[in-house]
Amino acid sequence: MTIPRLSAGLLLIAGLAVTFAPNDAEAERRGKESQMLLIGIDGAEWLVIEDLWAKGYLPHLRALVNRGVRAKLKTEYGKSPVIWTTIATGVLPEKHGITGFVVATDEGDVPVASTVRKVPALWNIATSAGLYVNQVGWWGSWPAEVISGVNVTDKVQAGDANVVQPKTWETKIKGELAQINSQTYKSMFPGEQQFAPEDRVVAHVAPTLAASGYDLMVMYLHGSDPNSHRYWRYYRPQDFPGVAVDAAEAAKHVDRIPKAYKSIDQVIGRMVESSGTDTNIIIVSDHGFHALDEPIVKVVIDLDLVLAKLGYQTRTGEKIDVAKSKASAYGSRHNEVRKRVRFYVAGRDAGGTVAAADVAKHRAELEKALLTKVTYASGMPVFGVEDALPSDKAQGADFVVVVLDDGATKELIINGAPTSEPVKGMVENSGGHEGNPPGIFIAAGPDINTKAVMPATLSIHDVAPTVLYGMGLPVGQDFSGKAQTALYTDAYRQAHPLKTVPTYGTLRNTSEVSKSQDDAEMLKQLQELGYLE
Secondary structure, X not given: OOOOOOOOEEEEEOOEEEEEOOOHHHHHHHHHOOEEEEEEEOOOOHHHHXXXXXXXXXXXXXXXXXXXXXXXXXXOOOOHHHHHHHHHHOOOHHHHOOOOOEEEEOOEEEEOOOOOOOOOOHHHHHHHOOOOEEEEOOOOOOOOOOXXXXXXXXXXXXXXXXXXXXXXXXXXXXXXXXXXXXXXXXXXXXXXXXXXXXXXXXXXXXXXXXXXXXXXXXXXXXXXXXXXXXXXXXXXXXXXXXXXXXXXXXXXXXXXXXHHHHHHHHHHHHHHHHHOOOEEEEEEOOOOOEEEEEEEEEEEEOHHHHHHHOOOOOEEOOEEOHHHOOEEOOXXXXXXXXXXXXXXEOOOOOOOOEOHHHHHXXXXXXXHHHHHOEEEOOOOEOEEEXXXXXXXXXXXXXXXXXXXXXXXXXXXXXXXXXXXXXXXEEEEEEEEOOOOOOEEEEEEOOOEOOOOOOOOOOEHHHHHHHHHHHXXXXXXXXXXXXXXXXXXXXXXXXXOOOOEEOOXXXXXXXXXXXXXXXXXXXXXXXXXXXXXX
């Protein structure tokens, strides 16, 4: 397969100059090496895969396992960006810098980005070794770093700058967004949420890049995770013996998880075909999935609209008229379960008219109204109330309102009148990965030992060193896992004794926040999936 080779020169990685100067011997070595393809599938679970295999589905995953190796992949941390960055870098979170879904700033939480990661990822390491690398869709890969090949980040559909490197490819891919969002890809990855559109980008772009050849290609697909969170009880109602399932809802959602897996399997099939037979393929997931103890309903409510309907707030469009209002959901997002309420107190809050001496009286009246005059259409209460914790007070709360979910409906009854205006969404999750259920590990290719038995300790920490070893590159001595050399054939191991380097160093000493145009939407989805409050 023809691979675009690099000439000697300088490559800028996140502002750092990295020298690459492949000599004739190195070019000859690379010409004889098999390609390496690493595919990440968020939340892929063996139970689902085996069930779909039994029904004749997922032929491409089945074919890879039939000619390769499968295992469970131990995981930890419970937060996808932390796990995926650990997989991509080989070092612990405290070293790579990504320790959660978001970074706290003075303006609020911001989703993680490539500028938060402090150390090189596989695509940086391989680039600096003079290899040709493509990256497509990895969590937290935006803004795009310059690498030897094409770097397609997870924000192509967000409308941001620097979503693809090089710029010629950014122009090309942005010019194909209408095709990417056509019915062909929408049928594979339905929905308007961020995760589905980005999977469409991967499905469209990755096979094209693969067909041109590469030394290393890294790609990521997400759709199996949110669908498993949302629809597990419809896919596996036997996991919820005491929970009634509406027949119409069941019919609507029973195929959601299988469809997500089938679509991902289609993309894998295209990648196998485009990459050719001389490719070592490793597929991993960050965690598995299981049923929650019971479905969790999350109601997304605009408390300010409720306060307005109770007479505690006057609004002009979206703006609160402080001089004519008594209270607000002070800095509380609609998705938050615990909402902070603050009175507009004269002398404390600009424009406030509530006397400090009257705060206790107004609080008692408002609490009574929230508890007795606001219900779901089912008759169940919408809110509970709590005293503000020190952390709530630090954010300006006088007391806290808690959104309840028992008997939740999209319609509220406020002062006896029905209204759906304050309810901005209602999401039910029935699948989760509490307790860190293991993910999947699949490997197949010309250098893979089909008789290899992976150890029970195989974990997310072993992926990066195992990939690097399979490319003939050194493994960092500061990696948190180890290269599973037994995965490869005797011939490969004899030709490639394990090499190490002390470290692959750092890209930056401090994390930097990058803000995307879809940050608010991303935060909303993470909250709906239960990852954030």
